[in-house]
Amino acid sequence: xxxxxxxxxxxxxxxxxxxxxxxxxxxxxxxxxxxxxxxxxxxxxxxxxxxxxxxxxxxxxxxxxxxxxxxxxxxxxxxxxxxxxx
Numbered sequence: 001x002x003x004x005x006x007x008x009x010x011x012x013x014x015x016x017x018x019x020x021x022x023x024x025x026x027x028x029x030x031x032x033x034x035x036x037x038x039x040x041x042x043x044x045x046x047x048x049x050x051x052x053x054x055x056x057x058x059x060x061x062x063x064x065x066x067x068x069x070x071x072x073x074x075x076x077x078x079x080x081x082x083x084x085x086x
Contacts, residue, residue, distance in 0.1 A: 006067070006070050006071050006074050007074055009071050009074075010071050010072070010074035010075035010078060011075075011078070013071070013075055014075050014078055014079060025079040025082055025083065026046070026082060026083050026086045029046035029047075029049055029050055029079065029083055030046050032046065032049045033045055033046045033048065033049050036048075036049055036052075046083050047080065047083055047084060050076055050079055050080045050083060051080070053072075053076050054073060054076045054077070054080070057069045057070075057072050057073040057076065058073065061073070
């Protein structure tokens with residue numbers, strides 16, 4: 001069986017099913033940052049929130065390999081680039 005590209009899988013999620021479910025990443029993470037800022041009592045940016053989710057995936061992967069961790073990490077890296085260059 002041919003190995004599926006994690007980068008292509010992440011790309012399909014970002015620009016496909018998840019965008020339809022959650023809105024464009026830039027807008028979604030702006031909303032996330034507003035809510036997270038209220039919860040922690042400190043101003044967090046969309047970029048801060050993306051990096052926290054990247055850290056979550058890295059911590060999970062450090063415990064045990066799961067393809068979802070790698071795919072989501074690639075996706076968050078792409079979203080980070082999108083938000084930083086918006």
